[in-house]
Amino acid sequence: MKIRNALIVLLSMGLSACGGGNESSTALPSTSDPDTTPYLIQGNLAKVQGSQVLINGKWLDTMGATVRYAAQPWAEPLQAGMDVSVVAAGGKATEIILNPLLTGQLTATAIQCQSDWQVNSVRLDQIGAGLQAGDWVMVFGEYAPQGQVSVKKVVGLLGEPQWLEVENRVSELDEVNHTFKLGSIAVNYQGALLEDGQLREGRWVEVFGLLRGSQMEAREIELEHDAGFPDRSEVEGIVNYYDSVSGLLELGRQRQVWVTNATIFKHGARQDLKPGVALDVDMVASERGPVATEIEFDHGDDQVESYPNQQFKLSGWGKWDGDLLTVNGISFEIDGLTRFKDGINRNNLDGHWLEVDGVVRNGLNLVREIELDELGNNLELMGLVSKGSLWNYRSSDQSLSLFEERWLELDCDYDGNYLSNCRIDD
Known part of the structure; x- marks a missing residue:
């Protein structure tokens, strides 16, 4: 099931269009592309017409391409709506990997x-x-x-598959009993083959296994990570997180990319990068990770309705026990995609005044960026005001109560114990 590794190997071999050189006998969309450098496309098939597929706004000829799922050949027809990873060059697909949830x-x-x-x-x-x-x-x-x-x-499907699959974020990880949850599904990973790194709370994983009653017995687990992107890629997805200061953008399934001043926008602008917005992103590799060269806003039916903006920001004294970060007595998850700044890391977090930025997903406070901050008489906080409290900070003048049960960004005065004069940060 080493799907991601197989794609990278194919790309590194410099494959150009191979097989399937025959043209269809019927009039089909043009797939001509002068660029014969192999690249990776991840997204949903918008249309399928014979051997031609439309993905991320491009038509590709799939004649002769190898189609796989879970490292096994896939013989059934491709259909519109399928999420796939495609190795392509010169308008032709050479490898197609199915990626269901x-x-x-x-x-x-x-x-x-x-x-x-x-x-x-x-x-x-x-x-x-x-x-x-x-x-x-x-x-x-x-x-x-x-x-x-x-x-x-x-x-x-025509028959029962060899393995069942579930993709989601890890929660309630118990490394002693070798269990965790994916949403409402309990997973036992005793003896499972673990690909691409270590399990952590909040990580997006693909789990293949068998269902035994209400519990899934994992046989193989793959982790999503940035190393899965080659030098040139195209990805579509829903915005989970975006920080306009650092430029870090995260799409669904924890696919991260950096937005820079050179990034080109189509059908939208930088200020439109908000949770729930559907994008097509062209990216290239760099030393710090994938960089977006072009972002196109997808205004079709892909956008998730009523997607809550649950990005957060806070500053406070960090406590780190070697596995869990707490600030103001609240737990925050540091995973493989957390970006550290100012020379800090897991080994020197404890006891520092920190600025923590991230997103809440499935009840987990996922840290996306963390850096040293300077303690002063002002705090910028983003989150949910509930019962007169925001990230366990309370106001001495009841100014937080004006924003009860609202998720927003506030600028507050701070005396070292209490907030005051909290107002919406413009």
């Missing part, structure tokens, strides 16, 4: 005269026509904020 059996429960559709205990907002309970399926889409899948496509 879920693979499993479709179940249905009647709730108020309607069917509650699920795969591997994960709720779906729709399934499409022609499917029924008991079918083996692949589900392509994105997780909506409430945990159910916003479906792009549910594909019925």
Whole structure:
């Protein structure tokens, strides 16, 4: 199942278009492309017409391309809505990897005269026509904020797959008993093959295994990480996090890219980079990671409705026990994608006044950027004001109460114990 490694190997070999040189006998969209340098495209198939597919605004000829899922050949037809990784060159695809969120059996429960559709205990907002309970399926889409899948496509399979699959963020990790959760799914990873690094709270993982009652027994686990992107890539996704100061942009499935002053924007502008916005991003490799050369805003039906802006910012004294960061008594998750600044790292966090930036997902406070801060008489805080408190800071003049149950960015005076004069940060 070393899908990502296989793609990088293919690219490093300098593959140009191979196989499938025959032209279709019917009029199809042009796939001519003068650039014969292999590159990677990740996204949803917008259209499929014979051997031609439309992905990220480009038509590609798939004749002769190898199609795989979980490192095994895939013989069933490609369909619009599938999420795929494609190695392409000169307008032709040479390798296509299917990337569903879920693979499993479709179940249905009647709730108020309607069917509650699920795969591997994960709720779906729709399934499409022609499917029924008991079918083996692949589900392509994105997780909506409430945990159910916003479906792009549910594909019925001809038979029972060798492995079930679930993708999501790790939570409730128990390294002693070798268990964790993916949303509502309990996973036992005792004896599982772990690809690409160490399990951590908040990391996005692909888990392949078998379902035993209410628990999934993992056989192989793959972690998403930046090293999966070659020198040239195109990725589409939903914005999870964006920091206008540093330029760090994170799309779904923890795919990070840096936005610079040289980044070109189409159908939108830099100030439109907000959680829930759908993008197509062209990127190139750099020493610090992928850099966006062009960002195109997708104003189609890909955008997740009512996507909450749950980015956060706070400063405070950091406490680090070697595994968990707490600030003001609140836990924050540092994972493999956390960016450290000012020479700090996991070994020297403890006891410093820190600025912590990140995003809340699945109840986890995921730190995306962390740096040393200077303690002063002013605090900039972003988060949810609840019961007169923001990140366990309280105001002496009740100025926080004006913003009760709102998620926003505030500028407050600070005397070392209490906030005062809190106002919306313009």
